Amino acid sequence: xxxxxxxxxxxxxxxxxxxxxxxxxxAARHADILGGSVSYxxxxxxxxxxVGMVGVVGSDFPPKYKKLYKKFNIDLAGMHTIxxxxxxxxxxxxxxxxxxxxxxxxxxxFESFSPELPVAYRSAPFILLSNISPDLQLxxxxxxxxxKFVVADTMDLWINMTRGPxxxxxxxxxxxxxxxxxxxxxTGEHNLKKCADTIRSWGPDYVVIKKGEHGAMxxxxxxxxxxxxxxVDKVVDPTGAGDLFAGGFxxxxxxxxxxxEPGIRKSLLYGSxxxxxxxxxxxxxxxxxxxRENIDKRLLDLGKMMxx
Amino acid sequence: xxxxxxxxxxxxxxxxxxxxxxxxxxAARHADILGGSVSYxxxxxxxxxxVGMVGVVGSDFPPKYKKLYKKFNIDLAGMHTIxxxxxxxxxxxxxxxxxxxxxxxxxxxFESFSPELPVAYRSAPFILLSNISPDLQLxxxxxxxxxKFVVADTMDLWINMTRGPxxxxxxxxxxxxxxxxxxxxxTGEHNLKKCADTIRSWGPDYVVIKKGEHGAMxxxxxxxxxxxxxxVDKVVDPTGAGDLFAGGFxxxxxxxxxxxEPGIRKSLLYGSxxxxxxxxxxxxxxxxxxxRENIDKRLLDLGKMMxx
Numbered sequence: 120x121x122x123x124x125x126x127x128x129x130x131x132x133x134x135x136x137x138x139x140x141x142x143x144x145x146a147a148r149h150a151d152i153l154g155g156s157v158s159y160x161x162x163x164x165x166x167x168x169x170v171g172m173v174g175v176v177g178s179d180f181p182p183k184y185k186k187l188y189k190k191f192n193i194d195l196a197g198m199h200t201i202x203x204x205x206x207x208x209x210x211x212x213x214x215x216x217x218x219x220x221x222x223x224x225x226x227x228x229f230e231s232f233s234p235e236l237p238v239a240y241r242s243a244p245f246i247l248l249s250n251i252s253p254d255l256q257l258x259x260x261x262x263x264x265x266x267k268f269v270v271a272d273t274m275d276l277w278i279n280m281t282r283g284p285x286x287x288x289x290x291x292x293x294x295x296x297x298x299x300x301x302x303x304x305x306t307g308e309h310n311l312k313k314c315a316d317t318i319r320s321w322g323p324d325y326v327v328i329k330k331g332e333h334g335a336m337x338x339x340x341x342x343x344x345x346x347x348x349x350x351v352d353k354v355v356d357p358t359g360a361g362d363l364f365a366g367g368f369x370x371x372x373x374x375x376x377x378x379x380e381p382g383i384r385k386s387l388l389y390g391s392x393x394x395x396x397x398x399x400x401x402x403x404x405x406x407x408x409x410x411r412e413n414i415d416k417r418l419l420d421l422g423k424m425m426x427x
Numbered sequence: 428x429x430x431x432x433x434x435x436x437x438x439x440x441x442x443x444x445x446x447x448x449x450x451x452x453x454a455a456r457h458a459d460i461l462g463g464s465v466s467y468x469x470x471x472x473x474x475x476x477x478v479g480m481v482g483v484v485g486s487d488f489p490p491k492y493k494k495l496y497k498k499f500n501i502d503l504a505g506m507h508t509i510x511x512x513x514x515x516x517x518x519x520x521x522x523x524x525x526x527x528x529x530x531x532x533x534x535x536x537f538e539s540f541s542p543e544l545p546v547a548y549r550s551a552p553f554i555l556l557s558n559i560s561p562d563l564q565l566x567x568x569x570x571x572x573x574x575k576f577v578v579a580d581t582m583d584l585w586i587n588m589t590r591g592p593x594x595x596x597x598x599x600x601x602x603x604x605x606x607x608x609x610x611x612x613x614t615g616e617h618n619l620k621k622c623a624d625t626i627r628s629w630g631p632d633y634v635v636i637k638k639g640e641h642g643a644m645x646x647x648x649x650x651x652x653x654x655x656x657x658x659v660d661k662v663v664d665p666t667g668a669g670d671l672f673a674g675g676f677x678x679x680x681x682x683x684x685x686x687x688e689p690g691i692r693k694s695l696l697y698g699s700x701x702x703x704x705x706x707x708x709x710x711x712x713x714x715x716x717x718x719r720e721n722i723d724k725r726l727l728d729l730g731k732m733m734x735x
Binding site for chain 2: 214215216309310311312313330333334336342343344345347350351352353354381384385388420422423424425426427
């Protein structure tokens with residue numbers, strides 16, 4: 120009984136967008152599927168720990184998607200529903216399944232979103248601030264009480280448009296995660312190690328530079344750690360891969376015994392593995408029947424691929 | 428005395444181009460520097476074993492470059508000098524130091540090159556057929572007597588122009604090394620693991636897919652091995668990186684105790700490390716003062732970057 124209560128306590132809170140996506144790849148088109156950074160990240164984290172999701176949907180949000188979150192045992196106290204339409208995004212992937220073109224973005228209820236944390240979330244030890252405006256990320260962070268580990272993601276839009284708040288945010292987080300091109304844009308450096316060193320000089324102990332299909336790199340005071348992408352047989356939809364990676368990481372970190380460099384490295388590999396399952400299907404379909412056992416098996420495989 | 432004789436015996440033969448390059452990067456321009464696939468590959472291999480270089484130069488070939496090969500203890504019995512001008516190439520790198528544009532290619536003496544192996548080379552156990560026409564690669568291979576391990580490199584030109592001889596070559600080698608885009612062009616598959624499986628069905632036990640700054644992947648019956656690129660502080664000139672990788676690999680393989688999967692994996696990491704030193708300077712300058720000790724130290728570093 121006590122164990123159960125303990126397990127039900129939210130350990131990781133994740134804030135970001137909840138969206139309805141329409142995605143076209145050279146092979147298929149799927150309309151009105153569940154997306155958004157917090158959907159992907161929370162689901163990924165849910166395989167490891169109890170997650171509280173912070174986001175907003177409109178009154179049109181399909182009940183089946185809310186049910187899906189619950190199936191993943193995600194706490195929804197931080198999910199707000201307000202009158203109006205849910206955030207929508209649509210895009211088309213090129214044949215390489217990497218380059219994509221945004222067809223439309225409708226912010227809808229997301230436009231006026233100012234996330235308030237439920238009281239029970241405020242002392243959660245782990246926070247993932249997915250890719251939303253740095254002002255919102257700061258607003259969430261200001262409500263948290265002495266978090267142990269805060270990860271933030273960002274994107275080119277915020278680097279270009281809201282650099283001031285972004286720099287303030289960066290100074291307050293333990294880890295910044297961003298793409299290679301974003302790291303270069305943010306720092307003005309080309310070499311990724313130098314990018315990371317510059318960002319580390321602004322505050323974060325850890326910088327993770329994501330390189331899409333080529334995996335990622337962790338840079339810390341202990342040096343570089345190479346995080347390979349698990350080579351899947353077929354990438355069906357890469358949408359949300361970075362969010363799955365971040366969510367899987369923070370979820371695993373919450374449960375790993377020591378939050379030291381080896382703990383962080385191992386958690387990043389977990390993130391990579393969860394992301395690899397996610398890209399094998401559209402939306403969250405690659406995670407629906409996924410078990411912790413499958414994840415651990417693939418983690419072992421990935422370990423063998425890094426071992427002489 | 429006996430040991431010395433043994434050490435002087437050519438163990439690896441490498442065939443390819445010897446060129447005089449003129450290279451421009453956003454930071455510098457260097458004219459008439461030593462290049463060519465066999466220059467890079469042989470020098471890389473020379474840190475591990477005794478290498479016999481098979482190539483052709485014109486009567487204009489600067490004696491200082493011949494001296495440089497000798498400094499690396501490369502056997503030059505297979506290097507032919509014929510009347511005329513040495514092969515020349517010039518190119519310009521973009522700011523990303525990856526994309527490059529060829530300004531000019533002069534085949535010169537290379538046009539009529541038909542490599543004959545010195546008798547002493549014919550029983551060399553290891554052969555690297557660097558990127559030249561598959562007909563020439565086959566011609567060299569036909570002179571070899573029961574080699575233990577043959578590696579071939581290739582490029583888009585041969586895939587497009589001389590597919591017949593290339594397919595014949597592929598069926599005869601133990602390992603094919605090629606870039607990701609070339610693997611896709613050759614097989615018509617997008618997924619790199621599938622590309623490798625298709626190529627393996629044509630004969631080679633091992634396929635290495637090179638991904639530039641993102642390292643490489645080995646695919647064999649034992650699965651995938653991820654070969655990271657060592658993250659250098661500054662890439663000064665990436666020319667020849669793939670050849671350094673291949674040469675370092677085959678040199679290390681000649682000296683590694685067992686030529687099994689772990690031996691091949693370790694040798695690939697050696698190749699990656701030697702390539703990382705090479706790209707830190709123009710031409711072969713990154714290898715001039717390099718020692719085996721530096722190589723082993725960086726190999727250890729790279730191992731740490733792959734270890735949780």
